[in-house]
Amino acid sequence: MSAIILKIDNISKQYRLGLVGTGTLSDDLKRWWFRILKKPDPFLKVGTINDRSKKSDSNYIWALKNINIEVEEGEVLGIIGKNGAGKSTLLKILSRITMPTTGVVKSKGRIASLLEVGTGFHPELTGKENIYLNGAILGMTKAEIKEKETAIIEFSGCQNYIDTPVKRYSSGMRVRLAFAVAAFLEPDILVIDEVLAVGDAEFQKKAIGKMQDISRGEGRTVLFVSHNMASVKALCTRAIVLEHGEMVFEGGTDEAVSFYLKGGADLINHRQFGNTINKEVFQLHHISIKNTTRAIEDAIVEDEAIELKTALSFKASNPEDYHITYHLFNEMGEAMFSFSNTSEPLQKGNNVLCCYLPKGFLQSGQYFLSFFFVKDRRKAIFIEKDIMSFVVADGKRDIGVYMGKEPGYIRPQFKWERLDD
């Protein structure tokens, strides 16, 4: 256990919706009056949680509410959450761009933030001049930059253009140069916001590699915000999940990523739809997924066959024109495959269809099913994303064999045969 280098203590940030500013003049006066009376700010009590999709009745919202995090030295902390969950606000507070409404951040090290690559680049200056300017903006001294100049230029791969004004650069080259400067920053704590999503594939690979060096090799403390779960998993040692400005999960990277992807909701492996999905041509009654040999309450294990049961009633007279299609997603949100009831067509009236996945087909992990009701094999007339989410647990393994996770998401058991030679 190493020392705590950064302590985020009960940080909250309040914004006012609509107009700019912290409030109207009358709110300002009220606030000022309460301050004279040494009472707490009255507007800190109001405010709703930060949910983008719901219209709130209060003018004040909490972009962040009571965030407590302790970061150890050398740790790479991932911060994940949906758009508007408060990730960037948190980073902005950490980078001292904006102030928290309440709470304190304490740091034992110099924080450098990389919320954007190429901040302060001046189009008229040459590449080299911009390296110095950008480096200084990020907090390096002139001597530090001079020392690393050759390495930065080499890393950027812009040797040929280094004395050309940056306005003549392609956008890709500009980003390369900017990232190169940032990559050679040496603060105690580095705060990064999705800057890896830049440049071409080759450069991305290089950038991720450099990031890994920074965090693993040089033992620097890094706070990393990204939507790319694969890079979070590759880089971070620990992660937190933000939702509507509140921290809803803290723990290992893998757990945090799957927590985030299932949206924080409980696992659903059987659902009764009642009258909620009642369309013109069909009504969905229920869907369930379980091991064939086990009860619905039991966890699904990888070394047993899995059955997916769909119950619906078809109301129109042309059932042969319609199909059910499922898309299966893994916990990274990547589509694995799709499957349809082509071999067992729908019939008019009630249908209970069961689909079997052979044993050992799905690796342990979390999966999501999306439901599509397809007309004429090309047009989805109804889509319900993440209609099911389920976890496939590790099967029984013998003591002494490999206990970790095998690579990949499927583990088909192919036919093996001995041939005579």
Next chain:
Amino acid sequence: MLINLIDLTLHVTHVILEGICIFIVILARLKPQSVHTSKESPWLYTISSKRKLVDFNFKEIWQYKDLMFLFVRRNVIAVYKQTILGPLWYLIQPLFTALTFTIIFNKVANIDTGTVPPFLFNLAGISVWAYFKNCLTGTSNTFSANAGMFSKVYFPRVIIPLSVIITNLVKFGIQLLIFIGFYVYYYSTGSQIQINKLIVLFPVLVMVMGLFGLGIGMLISSMVTKYKDLKFLIGFGVQLLMYLSAVMYPLSLMREKLPRFAWLVEYNPMAYVIETARYMLLSDGVISWPGLIYTTIVTVLVLFFGLLVFNATEKRFIDTI
């Protein structure tokens, strides 16, 4: 040649100012307060909503001094990139303004400048006024012009207005060279001009003027973040202020011709600065010590409030802009 000259000026300014910075840092270190905080808490710094009224961290600004000089470099160099005349533009502006003023105010309107050639009289006033004006307008858009950068990265925001002041100092230095050129020309052609021995205090005068511009600029830049109307006011406000600053006429002439309105000029600290500058450079007019003391007090007050307001703004403006 001129580009080399600018590089040299930049370098010299850098060295001189770094010396001043070191001096300030030593002064700041002498205060027991800074040592005290670092010993008491194991934390390097804290970020919270509480703010001190005066929170001016010299040590931090010192750490970012390289950034300040790189901004100065950028400001000076970027202006004349891809222009034909390049840095000559720094000279063309005051020369032609002085020429226009000489024709209109001295030849047409017959303003008397005594033994001093009118052109030199105007050039001195204009160069000095331009420095103040550039400091004021350059710093007054600190927040709005740099909002993009300020929303992405932290550095002490005061670095930006400071770099503007220094950039203008470089420009002013170049313009002063032209002034010296004409000075020598007029002197050699037998004009009755002479430098006053008080010229040794000229750098102090320039500093006071720069700080005055900085103070007002910081006040305005802070207020502009909330009330964008001010942006429109500055442009012509500065223009009007010039006519009240005794740039193209001596203060004595105002007293003589428009005694009822002379107080407008007398209350303007810049009028004393310009009068004094002309006195130092050309031995023209009189030096008013009470006026200068008044100017200094106003400068200190404006600078103090400017820093105070700027300091409060830099922490919350990103949510209001």
